Amino acid sequence: MRTLLKPTPLAPGATLAIVSPASTPKPDRVQQGIQALEALGYKTRLYPNALNKGPLYFAGDRAERLADLHAAFADPEIDAIICTRGGWGSAELLPHLDLEMIRANPKPFLGYSDHTSLHTYLLKSLGLVTFYAPMVAADFARRNGYDQASWTHALTGSDPWSLTATDGLRTLRPGTATGQIVGGCLSIYTESMGTPYAPNVYAPDLPNFPTILFLEDIGTKPYQWDRYLLHLRFAGHLATAQAIVFGDMSQNIAPGNPEDLAFLEAVLLNNLRDFQGPIAIGLRSGHVDAPNITLPLGIQAQLDTSDPDNPRLTYLESAVQP
Known part of the structure; x- marks a missing residue:
């Protein structure tokens, strides 16, 4: 396991760069999100290509999206980088990232969904701790769209801190089990397998290290969850997983249908019948319609479900520099 590169804490009055590495956001939603962030005391800077329309569904072409991301990392006046929305497109940027420039300018990078590819590759290549976290148009534009406690713990340096049943965990x-927490959006994470940008947590000829695997998604049917998990297992990716935490599944089932949720849980347990570690579900991070929980990726955590009625995911170290 490489030495972690931790960003600086997010201080009151920090300046947040707003970028769109993937798809085009709705401008009115971005403005609503900016107002919410500024109401929290942050300064914001909307980058030149963040609202671009096209080509296709992208927020500008690859060069434009990459330019914004690089400029945000390089600018010493920017304290953190937050994405407007997900969609599709971040993976296009991976071969073109200026890793040495990013290494020299570590700062919190926040987003989820499609940005799983950036989280995974920045951790693999640099050891950079990043944050699976609320986004501007997707969450801060919603009333009560972000979870204040986890945002504060993750970005200011609480050590340790926990997520429990009140955060949806079941x-x-x-x-x-204890390990380095990794993961993100199931489909994006799994589809990196077999590429140079896949998570580097298992290699037959290299020392391996234990992980806690966090997985969530939207609009993914039970058989697709089954297929993706089987792919991860066949790729050797579960060999180092000591525990698995699934996200909130409400975006993957018919609204108000507990039978669908029970069936999906049965599918997961059947797929993981040979997996020996603890398993939790329901953590409200990523694609949720509730206050979105901020999860640091790359640091040590412990999942304790030994008391089934009181599950607890505890971060054992700070995600930011002391």
């Missing part, structure tokens, strides 16, 4: 299999 037990699927009891146990206790």
Whole structure:
């Protein structure tokens, strides 16, 4: 396991760069999100290509999206980088990232969904701790769209801190395990397998390290969850996983249909019948319609479901520099 590169804490009055590495956001939603962030005391800077329309569904062409991301990392006046929305497009940027410039300018990078590819590659290539976190148009534009407690703990340096049943966490299999928390959006994470940008947590000829795997998605049917998990297992990716935490599944089932949720949980447990570690589900991070929880990726955590009625995911170290 490489030495982690931790960004600086997010201080009151920090300046946030607003970028769109993937798809075009709705301008009115971006403005609503900016107003919410500024009401929290942050300064914001909307980057030149963040609202671009096209080509296709992208927020500008690859060069424009890359230019904004690079400029935000390089600018010493920017304290953190937050994405407007996900969609599709971040993976196009991976071969063109200026990794040495980013290494020299570590700062919090925040987003989820499609940005899983950036989280994964920045951790793999630099050891950079990033944040699976609320986005401007997707969450801060919503009333009560972000979870204040986890945002504060993750970005200001609380050590340790926990997520519990009040954050949606439920037990699927009891146990206790510790590891480096990795993961993100199931489809994006899994589709990196077999590419140079896949998470580097298992290699037969290299020392391996234990992980806690976090997975969530939207609009993914039970058989697709089954297929993606089987792919991860066949790729050797579960060999180092000590525990698995699934996100909130409400965006993957018919609204108000508990039978669908029960069926999906049965699919997950059947797929993971040979997996020995603890399993939890329901964590409200990523694609949610509730206050979105901020999860640091890359640092050590412990999942404890030994008391099935009181599951707890505890971060064992700070995600930012002391």
